[in-house]
Amino acid sequence: MTESYDLFNPEQLTDQEQSRLAKLAGLRAAGIDPYPAQTTRTHAIDAARALYSEGADEQATVSVAGRLKRIRVMGKASFADIDDGTGQIQLLVRRDFLPDGWYNEVWKKLIDLGDFISVTGPLAVTKTGELSIEVHAIQFLSKTLKPMPDKWHGVRDEEVRYRRRYIDLLANEEVRELFRTRAAITRALREYLDNEGFLEVETPILQPIYGGAAAKPFVTHHNQLHQDLYLRISFELYLKRLIVGGFPAVYEIGRDFRNEGVSFKHNPEFTQLEFYEAYADYADVMRRTEQMVAYAAEKVTGSTTVTWQGKTIDFTPPWQRIPLRQAILDASDIDYAEFPDDESLYNEMKRLGIDAKPGTPWGKLVDVLLSKFVEPNLLQPTFLTDYPKDVSPLAKSAPHDPLQVERFEGFAAGMELCNAFSELNDPQDQLQRFVDENYRAAHGDDEAHPVDVDYIEALSYGMPPTGGFGMGIDRLTMLFTDRDTIREVILFPHLRSVKEDDGETAA
């Protein structure tokens, strides 16, 4: 079956697109290659700007390239601004500086906003003090066939901004800046962990058994091996195998995939940082967490305090520490330790008018209390500590209380940021926890942890006491860049596919 792509059929094009196609033909007719392989560029715009020397008789001559963002034609002289991603600079284009015909026939007739050009000439400062390039030669680099978004308002339509992020980026400089900041965040986290002796590793994304979190996975299939595989929901079990193997401290920054709802703080794929540190426990990890996040905040924003949605969030260590049980008691008046089974806790919640589905397992009820009463109010960075064992199948039991584990979660801005614990390294205990989870799965919990026999084998070879940690980078980026939705900090966030004519997409 052949398809006809009449993307450039003049009948389908707007007047502006037709005009640009005509100019493209005009360039070719004039012997100008609209898409040459080489460029005359000698300097990035930021580098060219740095070459200007105040008061010198003669300024450096440079070639800079970039996208044409604005043009101001004033008869036989024009001003324009180009942007190459390192910065912008003004062009001073005068008829008398250019070769014959270039000003009237090429500059004024064949060049559009959005086109990429390279210009050559000396640096100069205009009457109004604007550093410019006095253009003596123009090279065409790439013809743009679509009109640019509004030069002042940019693109606001969120659907366009997320579906076709390149338009967002080319029109809205602050969006480019945001993603530079995002890169600076992961850079700072890597820097911190590298300096602390952690080894960066990469572990499988395609996993025969998923694990390390309570979440529904995406399933795929390896044709030749006739084997179903899961996209990882966490890195945890692989990173701990590396601790078994003898690395004292490892980390991975990468993508996790969870087949669950999409919201302002959930995307089906998201970026996670996990680290594991031998001979550490969850208290050590807590100190490291606040230290690491404060380090990143300082590196990226210049301060350990950030402003988020008009509120000040202070990441300076130490962060507040509250036992989970206490936090829930304070916020909801329920002491879950007094209601140690599904039914009694459910009934108590019902008595207080708290909505939950009948038959919800105890651990999930605790989570309902946490996410309803506690989490939204944790604006300042806070560690909730000492979680019920019931909801923590991979964490080590607390020595003083067999029903609790050495675990904490970090919150800020009303969102869960990270999750960490003293890792369970008793293989027989771990097996029993998996079996219990398996029981839950058989009774309808589709997020229960599957049994990973190979992982038990690994633990059986011996894993030292280990502290482990996981943090959502997207959410941290939201906090550091003052955004209130995860879509803003993911370059290509997940959106529903637009239905084609043949209606292939399911409703």
Place this chain on the structure above:
RNA sequence: GGGUCCCUAGCUCAAUGGCAGAGCAACGGCCUUUUAAGCCGUGGGUUCUGGGUUCGAGUCCCAGGGGGCUCACCA
């Protein structure tokens, strides 16, 4: 999945149920120091799609598509 709001020119946005408009962009002019340049003129619409109500629908009703918010879901 439920509730709710939104979808108008390339972009940003207007339009009591009564001739579908503006700014930017485009096109034709004027203009050799502007920086959202300015001035004169011109063209540009499947008002998301399909039905319905009405003398008349961008506007009201129904169905569908996509998006936002929200609830549910999501340690």
